[in-house]
Structures are given as structure tokens and as C-alpha cells.
Amino acid sequence: MQLSLLLFLVGFGVMYLLLLTFALGALSAAPWVPTRKKTRRFLFDNLELRDGETVCDIGCGNAGLLFEALDRNPRIRAVGIDVALPPLLYAMWHRWRGRGRYANLRLVWGNFYWRDLGAMDTVFCFLLPRSYGKVTAKLAKSLKDSARVIVEGWPLPGIEPLREIRQPGGLPFFFYEARQLKAAKA
Numbered sequence: 566m567q568l569s570l571l572l573f574l575v576g577f578g579v580m581y582l583l584l585l586t587f588a589l590g591a592l593s594a595a596p597w598v599p600t601r602k603k604t605r606r607f608l609f610d611n612l613e614l615r616d617g618e619t620v621c622d623i624g625c626g627n628a629g630l631l632f633e634a635l636d637r638n639p640r641i642r643a644v645g646i647d648v649a650l651p652p653l654l655y656a657m658w659h660r661w662r663g664r665g666r667y668a669n670l671r672l673v674w675g676n677f678y679w680r681d682l683g684a685m686d687t688v689f690c691f692l693l694p695r696s697y698g699k700v701t702a703k704l705a706k707s708l709k710d711s712a713r714v715i716v717e718g719w720p721l722p723g724i725e726p727l728r729e730i731r732q733p734g735g736l737p738f739f740f741y742e743a744r745q746l747k748a749a750k751a
């Protein structure tokens with residue numbers, strides 16, 4: 566086989582696998598749609614990040630929310646999980662470019678439904694409402710009672726948020742505590 570044909574096939578295979586991971590995310594809980602910069606800023610203008618707490622974005626995409634969180638408070642720990650490789654690889658590159666500034670950020674390639682979230686103090690999710698039944702069950706099972714759950718876009722059905730924040734022209738955020746999710750699932 567000619568070298569050029571081999572390289573073409575390898576390149577095609579890699580592209581195919583990258584696109585496949587995009588599709589897996591879209592089918593599982595939501596396609597990659599990053600939170601807008603203005604919305605990220607609005608969230609962290611309204612959220613206290615405590616030193617030492619662990620903040621997780623389930624379905625982190627390019628981890629824009631977590632980079633913003635670390636810019637606001639470098640003494641938090643941040644964990645981003647995503648199944649789609651292209652935005653996650655971008656996030657890894659951005660972390661590397663930060664030269665130690667984002668040393669507290671762990672990026673995990675995988676399915677958040679299969680991950681242990683027991684150490685998380687705050688969990689963000691920006692996912693489609695069609696996934697909420699499964700996501701709520703996962704968070705209720707996995708999180709400690711006191712963990713904060715912050716949902717972007719649409720509220721969890723049947724659970725009264727402790728707080729909500731809205732900005733003109735942007736998606737709202739709904740704040741819960743994991744104990745509420747556990748009570749709703751019981």
C-alpha cells in the first residue's frame with residue numbers, strides 16, 4: 566500500500582473517531598454548545614467559590630466554565646468530564662498554555678454517568694431536559710447531601726430551586742442542593 570493512501574486512511578479513521586465522540590455526547594445528554602462568555606461571567610459574579618472546594622462540570626465541553634471559575638478563585642479544585650474529544654482536547658491545550666495557572670484542573674475523557682462524583686462540592690450541568698431523569702438519579706445517588714447542583718437553561722422538573730438567577734438575553738441558572746434531588750427520588 567502506498568504511504569499516502571495509508572496516511573489518508575489513518576487520518577480518516579482519526580477524524581471519524583473524533584466525530585463519533587461528538588455524536589455520543591449528543592445522543593447521551595446534550596450536544597456540545599458552550600456557555601457564552603457573558604453568561605459565564607454572569608454566573609460567577611453571582612456565585613461564591615470557596616477555597617479548597619471541588620467544582621465539577623459534567624459535560625464540560627471546552628471547560629470554559631471551569632477556566633472562568635479558576636480565574637476567579639485559583640484555590641478551588643476543578644474537574645471537567647466530557648465524552649466528546651475535540652472540545653476536551655482544546656481544553657487540555659488551553660490548560661497547557663496556562664503554564665501552571667490551571668494546575669488545579671483535571672480533565673477526564675469519559676461518561677459522567679459512570680464516574681464517582683462523591684468528592685464534588687459543586688456540580689454544574691448544562692444538558693438537555695430529556696436527560697434530566699437519568700441525570701437527577703445519578704446526582705442523587707452519587708453526591709453528598711450538601712453538594713450544590715447548578716443547572717443552566719431549564720429547571721429540574723418537580724424540584725423547587727433554592728435560588729435562580731436570570732440575565733437579560735441569556736440562559737438562567739437554577740441552584741439546588743443534592744439533598745433535594747435525593748428527597749425527590751425517594
Ligand SMILES: C[S@@+](CC[C@H](N)C(=O)[O-])C[C@H]1O[C@@H](n2cnc3c(N)ncnc32)[C@H](O)[C@@H]1O
Pocket residue numbers: 587589590591593594595596597598599600622623624625626627628629630646647648649652675676677678690691692
Ligand atoms: C451543552 S454542552 C455544555 C458544555 C459546557 N458545560 C459549557 O457549559 O460550556 C453539553 C456537553 O455534555 C457532553 N456530554 C453529553 N453527554 C455526556 C455524557 N454522558 N458524559 C460526558 N459528557 C457528556 C457533550 O459532549 C457536550 O460537550
